[in-house]
Amino acid sequence: MTEQLVTSKGQIKRIPMYIQGLDEQMEGGIPEGHVNLIAGTAGTMKSTISFNIMYNEVKKGKIGLYVSLEQSCTSLLNHMVNVGYDLSKVNIFIVDDLGELDEKINKAKITKGALVMADMGVIRKEIKESTGQSGGWFNAIKNIVKRLKVACGCQLFVVDSLAALYVLSEFENPRAELFHAFEFFRDLNITTFLISEMPLDGMKYGQYEVEDFLADGVIKLELVARQRKITREISIVKMRKTSCSMDVFSLEVENGAFKAMYGGQTALI
Numbered sequence: 001m002t003e004q005l006v007t008s009k010g011q012i013k014r015i016p017m018y019i020q021g022l023d024e025q026m027e028g029g030i031p032e033g034h035v036n037l038i039a040g041t042a043g044t045m046k047s048t049i050s051f052n053i054m055y056n057e058v059k060k061g062k063i064g065l066y067v068s069l070e071q072s073c074t075s076l077l078n079h080m081v082n083v084g085y086d087l088s089k090v091n092i093f094i095v096d097d098l099g100e101l102d103e104k105i106n107k108a109k110i111t112k113g114a115l116v117m118a119d120m121g122v123i124r125k126e127i128k129e130s131t132g133q134s135g136g137w138f139n140a141i142k143n144i145v146k147r148l149k150v151a152c153g154c155q156l157f158v159v160d161s162l163a164a165l166y167v168l169s170e171f172e173n174p175r176a177e178l179f180h181a182f183e184f185f186r187d188l189n190i191t192t193f194l195i196s197e198m199p200l201d202g203m204k205y206g207q208y209e210v211e212d213f214l215a216d217g218v219i220k221l222e223l224v225a226r227q228r229k230i231t232r233e234i235s236i237v238k239m240r241k242t243s244c245s246m247d248v249f250s251l252e253v254e255n256g257a258f259k260a261m262y263g264g265q266t267a268l269i
Contacts, residue, residue: 003033003186012032012241013031013032014029014030014032015029015031015156015191016056017052017219018258019049019234019258019259020257020258020259021260022258025236027244030239030242031239032189033186033189034192034217034239034240034241035182035185035194036191036192036193036194036216036218036219037206037211037217038050038194038219039195039206039211039221040197040220040221040222041198041221043223044222044223044232046161047076047160047161048080049221050066050160050193051085052085052256053156053193054066054156054158055090057155057156058091058113059090059113062113062156063108063114063152063154064114064115064116064155064156064158065115065117065144065145065148066117067117067118067119067145067159068119068120069119069159069164069165069168070164073118077092083253084254084256084257085256090113090115091107091108091111091115092114092115092117093115093116094117095117095122096122097125098122098125101122101147104116105147108152109152120168122144123137123140123144126140136169137168138177142184149188149190155190155191156190156193157185157191158192158193158195160195161194161195161196162194162195162196162197162206162207163196163207166207175208178211178214182214182215186216194211194215196211205218205220212237212238215238216239217240217242219236220236221233232250232251232252233248234249234251234260235248235249247262249262
């Protein structure tokens with residue numbers, strides 16, 4: 001889909017991150033259709049923040065796809081319950097078998113908002129049906145999200161994570177293939193969140209060091225030691241079509257609600 005020219009900033013539709021104190025500092029949220037990196041080291045709540053956006057948007061009636069390559073969907077959802085999300089408030093369809101995909105898509109079409117979840121086992125079966133293609137894992141994921149987009153207008157997409165995808169994939173030309181993958185998501189006009197594991201030194205946002213260049217937005221998460229306490233921090237490194245604060249915010253979550261704090265003070269609202 002060709003991006004439409006806008007005549008004013010108010011015409012740019014945005015998706016909140018649902019982080020109190022941060023959305024207000026980025027003109028209300030992420031522009032729709034952006035491909036975003038959620039980058040950070042282990043334990044920085046990358047998956048939870050991605051799920052947080054999806055959960056709240058699905059409650060508004062949108063369709064989202066969450067592909068989990070590191071853990072089963074059941075394990076991921078159990079974690080979200082522990083964080084404080086009430087899963088009874090959203091329609092969740094777990095695809096355990098590729099043969100069930102069309103059935104789950106049809107159910108998603110007739111509900112007001114739906115979160116479709118697929119994990120590694122489903123992708124493996126998709127690969128078997130599309131042999132002979134290079135970059136099999138990426139192609140399999142692209143096939144699934146395209147089917148969901150065409151069938152019921154999927155608007156949100158999460159890949160958890162790029163690190164796991166890279167382990168599984170055999171890219172002949174990683175930079176070129178990643179460029180085409182990013183363009184594929186943009187052409188579908190799906191707001192995409194790619195979870196990226198950063199090294200402990202924080203020197204790069206993705207394994208091939210082009211992910212941040214290709215992405216429309218980069219959200220960085222860190223664990224910072226202060227005296228005898230570890231603090232989670234979040235910052236917007238890059239966000240196209242957005243005037244946003246470049247400050248670093250402390251991040252807190254309670255009962256499924258995130259708050260961004262600055263300098264130990266109350267949330268910016």
